[in-house]
Amino acid sequence: MTHVHLPWLQAGDAFPDAIWGEQTAAPGLVAAGGALDTETLKRAYAQGVFPWFNDDQPILWWSPQPRMVLQMANFRLHRSMRQHLQKFLADPACTVRTDTAFGAVIARCAQMPRRGQPGTWIVPAMVQAYEQLHSQGLAHSVEVWVDGALVAGLYCVALGHAVFGESMFTEQANGSKVALAALVALCRAQGVVLVDCQQQTGHMASLGAAPISRAAFVEHLGRATAQSPLDWEFRPLYWQHILSRAP
Numbered sequence: 001m002t003h004v005h006l007p008w009l010q011a012g013d014a015f016p017d018a019i020w021g022e023q024t025a026a027p028g029l030v031a032a033g034g035a036l037d038t039e040t041l042k043r044a045y046a047q048g049v050f051p052w053f054n055d056d057q058p059i060l061w062w063s064p065q066p067r068m069v070l071q072m073a074n075f076r077l078h079r080s081m082r083q084h085l086q087k088f089l090a091d092p093a094c095t096v097r098t099d100t101a102f103g104a105v106i107a108r109c110a111q112m113p114r115r116g117q118p119g120t121w122i123v124p125a126m127v128q129a130y131e132q133l134h135s136q137g138l139a140h141s142v143e144v145w146v147d148g149a150l151v152a153g154l155y156c157v158a159l160g161h162a163v164f165g166e167s168m169f170t171e172q173a174n175g176s177k178v179a180l181a182a183l184v185a186l187c188r189a190q191g192v193v194l195v196d197c198q199q200q201t202g203h204m205a206s207l208g209a210a211p212i213s214r215a216a217f218v219e220h221l222g223r224a225t226a227q228s229p230l231d232w233e234f235r236p237l238y239w240q241h242i243l244s245r246a247p
Contacts, residue, residue: 009034009061015049018063018214028064035059036129038136045157045164046225048218050198055123066211068197070165074208075184077242084174085181089239096182097143098234102134105141105153109167122167130166133157139166140232142179142186146172154179156195158232162224163187164196180207181242182234188241190230194220 007016009031018030030049034040036059044050044061053060077085088094110122133139138159144152152175154168165183170176187195197204200211 007031011035011037011040015044015047015061018048018065018218028062029060030063031061032058034061036125038129038132038138041129041133041157042138042159045159045162046221048214048221050164051126051129052121052198053123054121059125062198063214064199065214066200067214067217068200068204068209068211069194069217070184070197070204070207070209071194072184072188072192074210075181075242076206076208077181081174081177081181082243085178085239085243088178089236091146093147095145096178096234097145098186098232099134099140101143101150101153102139102141102155103131104150105143105155105169106130106167108150108153108169108171109155112167112169130155130157137229142183142234144170144175144178144182152176152179154183156183158230159221160225160229161190161192161227162196162221163192163194163230165198177207182238185238185241186230186232186234189235189238192230193224 006029009015011034013034016030036051048067049061049063051059052062106122106127110127130139139155139157141153141155143150151172152168152170154176155166157164157166168176168179183195196217197209
């Protein structure tokens with residue numbers, strides 16, 4: 001395949017067709033430049049495009065082929081995690097909250113070491129952009145609290161019923177899995193079909209995630225983004241949507 005020059009976006013420019021990214025030197029990379037303002041990010045996510053870059057790089061926009069997603073029906077709550085979750089729920093010192101400490105969650109995610117990566121892709125410009133998304137009700141945190149301390153969590157972007165997982169952190173064993181289980185419970189309770197995982201990882205695959213074609217993912221976005229926004233208040237009764245199923 002002959003690689004072609006990567007388009008350089010100016011603020012407000014439209015994104016090229018994601019299929020174009022298959023012709024670039026880094027498959028899935030569709031453009032560089034542009035801006036990280038709320039309107040640009042909304043357009044990007046609605047088209048299956050997301051930003052991912054290091055501090056010494058320009059803004060880079062990606063749309064992988066295939067796309068790793070976690071179908072809500074395929075989430076695997078392994079026996080050991082089911083037991084851990086049942087103990088967590090029985091302890092009055094343990095709780096799950098949403099959107100009470102978004103800034104702390106994204107800051108902790110940025111500090112988490114990544115296997116095989118010397119730094120973080122959650123650079124200051126990304127933190128600022130997603131905090132702005134959060135202020136607009138488009139980015140959310142799922143938080144795990146123990147004895148009044150934030151010990152784990154994740155943050156995501158949501159447009160209607162389209163949910164895009166971004167990053168997780170944990171400071172204790174299984175903490176991020178509790179946060180993910182809570183996100184799945186909230187999504188199942190409100191009819192969300194899948195959560196975007198962006199990149200293929202063995203960890204997410206072990207929990208039931210699998211790749212689908214980019215075309216299928218974009219088709220899903222067309223339906224999901226047209227639906228009404230989710231209610232992001234986490235209710236304890238949501239746990240039944242994962243715990244009531246046989247291990």
